[in-house]
Amino acid sequence: MSIGEKLQSLPKWIxxxxxxxxxSVLQFFNIPLPNKPQDPAIDYYAFAMSIPPGxxxxxxxxxxxxxxxxxxxxxxxxxxxxxxxxxxxxxxxTADGQAPQVAKDEIRRxxxxxxxxxxxxxxxxxxYVMVGxxxxxEGENLAMSINLRSAFAxxxxxxxxxxxxxxxxxxxxxxxxxxxxxxxxLFLISASNTDQIIIERLAxxxxxxxAVTGISAPQNFNYYSSGQLKGLVGGLKGIYxxxxxxxxxxxxxxxxxxIAVASTRVPGDVPPLPGRNQGxxxxxxxxxxAALALMILAIIIGNVGMFMxxxxxxxxx
Amino acid sequence: xxxxDTGWFGMLLTLIMVSFIFTNIMRAHSSHRKGSSLxxxxxxxxxxxxxxxxxxxxxxxxxxxxxxxxDTTINAKSLQALNIFSYVARTAAKFSNPxxxxxxxxxxxxxxxEMIREVYQQEGLGDRFDPDSIQxxxxxxxxxxxxxxxxxxxxxxxxxxxxxxFYAESLIFAETANSVxxxxxxSSTEFNQTPFFIAACDYVLIGDEFYAASAYLxxxxxxxxxxxxxxxxxxxxxxxxxxxxxxxxxxVQLQTTRGRKDGxxxxxxxxxxxxxxxxxMRMLNPDPDTEVVKAxxxxxxxxxxxxxxxxxxxGN
Amino acid sequence: MLNLFLDIDPxxxxxxxxxxxxxxTYIIGALLAGFGILFALLKAPPQTRRGIVFFxxxxxxxxxxxxxxxxxxxxxxxxxxxxxxxxxxxxxxADAQPVVSTMTQIIGGFxxxxxxxxxxxxxxxxxxxxxGDAPFSFTLVLSMILMIIFGFWDxxxxxxxxxxxLLDNQAxxxxxxYAKDYLFDGMLQEMEAAMFSxxxxxxxxxxxxxxxxxxxxxxxxxxxxxxxxxxxxSVVEYQWGExxxxxAGGNKNSFVQNFTLTxxxxxxxxxxxxxxxxxxxxxxxxxxxxxxxxxxxxxERAGE
Numbered sequence: 025m026s027i028g029e030k031l032q033s034l035p036k037w038i039x040x041x042x043x044x045x046x047x048s049v050l051q052f053f054n055i056p057l058p059n060k061p062q063d064p065a066i067d068y069y070a071f072a073m074s075i076p077p078g079x080x081x082x083x084x085x086x087x088x089x090x091x092x093x094x095x096x097x098x099x100x101x102x103x104x105x106x107x108x109x110x111x112x113x114x115x116x117x118t119a120d121g122q123a124p125q126v127a128k129d130e131i132r133r134x135x136x137x138x139x140x141x142x143x144x145x146x147x148x149x150x151x152y153v154m155v156g157x158x159x160x161x162e163g164e165n166l167a168m169s170i171n172l173r174s175a176f177a178x179x180x181x182x183x184x185x186x187x188x189x190x191x192x193x194x195x196x197x198x199x200x201x202x203x204x205x206x207x208x209x210l211f212l213i214s215a216s217n218t219d220q221i222i223i224e225r226l227a228x229x230x231x232x233x234x235a236v237t238g239i240s241a242p243q244n245f246n247y248y249s250s251g252q253l254k255g256l257v258g259g260l261k262g263i264y265x266x267x268x269x270x271x272x273x274x275x276x277x278x279x280x281x282x283i284a285v286a287s288t289r290v291p292g293d294v295p296p297l298p299g300r301n302q303g304x305x306x307x308x309x310x311x312x313x314a315a316l317a318l319m320i321l322a323i324i325i326g327n328v329g330m331f332m333x334x335x336x337x338x339x340x341x
Numbered sequence: 342x343x344x345x346d347t348g349w350f351g352m353l354l355t356l357i358m359v360s361f362i363f364t365n366i367m368r369a370h371s372s373h374r375k376g377s378s379l380x381x382x383x384x385x386x387x388x389x390x391x392x393x394x395x396x397x398x399x400x401x402x403x404x405x406x407x408x409x410x411x412d413t414t415i416n417a418k419s420l421q422a423l424n425i426f427s428y429v430a431r432t433a434a435k436f437s438n439p440x441x442x443x444x445x446x447x448x449x450x451x452x453x454x455e456m457i458r459e460v461y462q463q464e465g466l467g468d469r470f471d472p473d474s475i476q477x478x479x480x481x482x483x484x485x486x487x488x489x490x491x492x493x494x495x496x497x498x499x500x501x502x503x504x505x506x507f508y509a510e511s512l513i514f515a516e517t518a519n520s521v522x523x524x525x526x527x528s529s530t531e532f533n534q535t536p537f538f539i540a541a542c543d544y545v546l547i548g549d550e551f552y553a554a555s556a557y558l559x560x561x562x563x564x565x566x567x568x569x570x571x572x573x574x575x576x577x578x579x580x581x582x583x584x585x586x587x588x589x590x591x592x593v594q595l596q597t598t599r600g601r602k603d604g605x606x607x608x609x610x611x612x613x614x615x616x617x618x619x620x621x622m623r624m625l626n627p628d629p630d631t632e633v634v635k636a637x638x639x640x641x642x643x644x645x646x647x648x649x650x651x652x653x654x655x656g657n
Numbered sequence: 658m659l660n661l662f663l664d665i666d667p668x669x670x671x672x673x674x675x676x677x678x679x680x681x682t683y684i685i686g687a688l689l690a691g692f693g694i695l696f697a698l699l700k701a702p703p704q705t706r707r708g709i710v711f712f713x714x715x716x717x718x719x720x721x722x723x724x725x726x727x728x729x730x731x732x733x734x735x736x737x738x739x740x741x742x743x744x745x746x747x748x749x750x751a752d753a754q755p756v757v758s759t760m761t762q763i764i765g766g767f768x769x770x771x772x773x774x775x776x777x778x779x780x781x782x783x784x785x786x787x788x789g790d791a792p793f794s795f796t797l798v799l800s801m802i803l804m805i806i807f808g809f810w811d812x813x814x815x816x817x818x819x820x821x822x823l824l825d826n827q828a829x830x831x832x833x834x835y836a837k838d839y840l841f842d843g844m845l846q847e848m849e850a851a852m853f854s855x856x857x858x859x860x861x862x863x864x865x866x867x868x869x870x871x872x873x874x875x876x877x878x879x880x881x882x883x884x885x886x887x888x889x890x891s892v893v894e895y896q897w898g899e900x901x902x903x904x905a906g907g908n909k910n911s912f913v914q915n916f917t918l919t920x921x922x923x924x925x926x927x928x929x930x931x932x933x934x935x936x937x938x939x940x941x942x943x944x945x946x947x948x949x950x951x952x953x954x955x956x957e958r959a960g961e
Contacts, residue, residue, distance in 0.1 A: 034865070036520075036858075036862050039858075039861050039862055039865060040858045040861070040862070043857065043858055043861055047857070057891050057892050058891060058892060058895040058896075059891040059895065060891065060894060060895055060898065060919060062919070088846065088849070089846040089847070089849065089850045090482070090483060090509075090846075090849045090850050090852070090853040091509075091853060092850060093854075122846065159762050160414075160758050160761065160762055162758075163754075163755070163757075163758025163759075163761065163762075164758070166724075166754060166758070167754055167755045167758060170729060170751045170754055171733075171751055171752075173735075174751075174752065174755055175755060177755075182821055182822050185822070186822065187818065187819030187821075187822065187823075188818065188819065189821065202734070215509075216508075217506070217508070217531065228626070239509070239533045239534075240533050242532075242533070242926070242930055242931075242934060243532050243533055243934055243938075245926060245930075245931060246931055246934055246935060246938070249927065249931060251617070259889075261889045261891070264891070309891070312889070312890075313890050313891075313892060315857065315861075316886050316887075316889060316890055317890070318861065319860070319861055319864050319865075319886065320883065320886060320887075322861060322864065322865040323864055323865060323868045323879070323883075325865075326865050326866070326868070326869055327868075327869055327870055327879075330869050330870070330871075352726065355725075355946075358943065358946060359946070359950060362946070362947050362950060363950075366956070414761055414762075414764070414765040414768075417945055417948045417949045417952055418945070418948075420948070420952060420957070421948055424957070444772075446765075446768075446772070447765070447768040447769045447770075447771050447772030447773075448764075448765055448768045450768075450771065450772050450775060451768055451771050473778070473779050473782075475775075476775060476776075476779060477771075477772035477773075477775040477776055478776075480769075480772075481845075481849065482849070483848070483849040483852035483853055484845075484848075484849070484852075486852050487848075487852055491793070495790060509853060509856055510852075512856050512859045512860065512863060513852070513855060513856060513859060515859075515863075516859040516862060516863060530941055530945075532934055532937055532938060532941075535937075537860075537863070539867075540863045540864070540866075540867040541859075541863045541866075541867070547937065548936075548937035548938075548940040548941050548944075549937075549940030549941055549943065549944035551941075551944065552941070552944025552945070552947065552948055553944070563951065563956045563957075564951075567947045567950075567951060567956075568947075570947060571940075571943045571944060571947050574943045574946075575939065575940065575943060578939050578943075629731075633731075634731050634732045635732065637731055637732040637740070639732075639733070639734075639737040639738055639739070639740055639744075640737075640738045641736045641737065641738065642736050642737065642738045
């Protein structure tokens with residue numbers, strides 16, 4: 025076998041080993057990377073920051089541990105924004121029976137972090153409610169568009185310290201909500217097809233703001249560019265952008281007077297969020313870089329091999 | 342009472358598209374009676390079905406089919422996948438080639454059992470039908486991915502057909518099948534996964550080719566007519582897109598002193614017209630008039646008749 | 658729970674509580690009635706059966722068609738009476754939708770039994786026969802049994818009065834809770850995450866194999882892919898932007914500024930990728946509409 029042929033057919037285990045090494049090693053280093061946040065993430069942050077404190081939003085948490093690498097930091101960042109801005113939220117899912125527990129665990133972890141950082145813990149039932157899981161995404165989102173009260177009827181959650189669950193409609197989070205249009209926004213964190221279903225059923229009723237996996241981002245970019253989504257965070261790059269914006273703000277002068285992120289899309293100054301903002305998105309981003317670089321390298325090797333083999337074939341003829 | 346949710350135009354457009362489909366089904370019927378048929382272009386991925394099954398027969402290895410992942414119950418996408426698989430199973434039955442159908446949910450499994458059994462019976466080969474060839478694997482996405490990949494590797498499938506709704510598992514299937522040298526025909530109704538199939542499979546049906554497949558394979562008048570009706574719908578949508586593009590481009594050049602607030606036109610300072618205020622955008626995105634909404638007054642039911650958890654009240 | 662009937666007092670089959678004594682009777686009655694209908698359908702002549710299936714399919718689909726076409730009631734509050742007959746239908750449709758949706762779930766739930774039967778039949782047969790695949794089948798059956806036992810046991814414990822919040826704290830866990838946690842969170846979830854992460858490896862190997870400059874089309878594909886990949890690498894994107902900026906002499910309005918990675922990738926996304934996605938989506942949507950119509954009117958299986 026010539027070198028060209030060898031380069032064209034590298035054993036898979038070599039590629040896989042390179043990926044394991046690249047992806048693992050960089051996890052141990054904290055490498056600050058320069059960034060230029062993209063417009064959909066800027067709109068996401070600006071919209072989230074424009075919601076009045078004390079109002080209620082819905083969070084469709086349609087992800088589980090399978091996509092923790094992308095959806096986890098997206099959920100964390102959204103929670104940090106909502107909690108710091110005292111926005112009440114109701115978490116529901118139509119994607120997976122495991123999703124409510126995953127969201128609950130994540131909120132508990134963030135609350136522990138908040139207490140450590142000297143912030144007040146977000147109280148279940150008072151500040152947020154867990155609505156739970158609904159098995160039919162189409163049916164439930166349609167029901168929500170028709171009548172939110174009956175769509176969420178019969179759901180209960182535990183107030184802090186209570187032994188028995190209480191109807192979620194008695195919670196301060198939802199008591200003033202009559203209809204889905206009373207909710208200020210629906211934030212989706214999805215690794216599922218619920219992004220499409222929610223657009224179909226609820227886009228005309230409530231402002232939608234999405235955080236999706238990198239794979240789903242191109243399709244959702246359609247809805248963002250048509251104005252059906254108020255903001256979009258896609259994949260790890262999106263979450264890195266969001267965490268970056270949470271630290272720098274938009275059109276906001278830093279301590280040195282310089283504006284780190286300037287955007288004509290957002291009128292005025294959107295301030296950064298005080299406190300801990302950099303999370304898993306920032307931690308994983310260097311790994312994404314290295315993995316993509318490895319992919320480019322693999323593509324180049326394959327093509328070089330192909331040209332060498334062709335040249336050798338041409339010479340032998 | 343108004344069409345505040347969808348708007349009259351969206352409703353009209355849907356009904357027009359439905360009428361296109363029915364009209365062409367009738368046209369296809371009458372053409373069929375006269376002995377002619379409507380034209381369908383060649384679809385390479387579907388021509389490859391016979392080749393793939395033939396190759397599997399030569400190699401003495403099974404043909405593996407996956408009708409995608411669907412929600413908790415069967416839906417139109419998985420049913421269409423099963424329609425295509427009926428054809429694949431018919432070809433395989435003729436060659437006495439073993440088949441394997443891996444189902445993600447129990448509803449699809451039940452329907453697949455019946456459809457494939459019927460195919461074998463229609464071919465007069467009912468005794469060759471193995472009920473175990475249709476398997477329910479798991480309704481957990483990655484458990485399903487692991488289960489099907491295991492089957493591909495153990496059975497060393499010679500031909501694989503992945504059609505229907507596929508998500509992150511698409512590349513796992515395609516790469517696993519590639520590693521055993523299977524010839525692969527695939528199609529995902531989920532746009533996001535189509536690039537993975539294109540990168541890893543031999544033939545891919547893109548977009549609505551998936552829905553055209555049963556018409557192409559069976560040439561049944563209902564299906565062919567419906568396919569031609571779909572093309573008429575596409576032409577209608579193309580014209581609508583063209584109208585929208587021209588309209589918005591023209592209207593945003595204009596200056597106006599009118600704007601919208603709470604669904605009503607009001608006087609505002611002079612400004613360049615926004616795309617959202619153009620005729621075509623207003624047709625597709627009606628803005629509910631809040632005064633009309635507020636004007637709807639209803640009497641209250643007697644308390645003993647209230648049994649429905651509706652807005653303003655709670656559930657139990 | 659069927660939402661439509663939640664408030665009915667005294668409780669009926671539709672809103673009976675877990676401890677409601679007649680609930681068991683209702684469930685058994687409903688099961689018997691279901692099996693009775695199923696048996697009658699199986700015994701019916703094929704033509705009659707087909708007719709019944711056509712009728713049920715049509716009625717089920719007609720509900721959603723009506724829900725789509727009929728104007729939905731606006732500004733409705735709890736206890737409101739409909740204004741007229743037209744409004745009455747709107748009320749009825751809106752209230753019935755969750756019920757119809759739940760019925761679909763219940764039917765789907767019943768079919769799970771058939772799925773489990775299929776799994777057990779195939780894998781128990783393999784275990785009895787022995788052979789190379791028997792250990793896999795044994796693992797599957799064992800995992801299923803353990804997960805069912807500990808899953809339900811843990812669920813039952815959490816349903817006891819006051820147990821829910823108590824068991825949220827790991828300090829109060831017993832053997833059952835640890836076993837369920839180990840099986841569910843410790844194994845199932847982690848294995849699912851592992852399966853998902855395999856995609857990264859397959860993306861690499863597929864890209865290595867597929868992205869070759871074999872033809873003009875493949876070259877275009879490769880070039881656009883490289884630009885999009887590079888645009889996701891903020892270091893490259895940033896440095897490229899700085900380079901373009903220095904070529905433009907810092908002039909933000911220079912034509913050269915169009916060639917930053919952000920702008921080129923943005924142009925590809927907005928002018929090439931999005932229109933093609935929209936085109937494909939339109940086609941898929943219309944295909945789905947036609948397919949649904951054929952299923953609703955039972956034209957799909959009739960063929961001719």
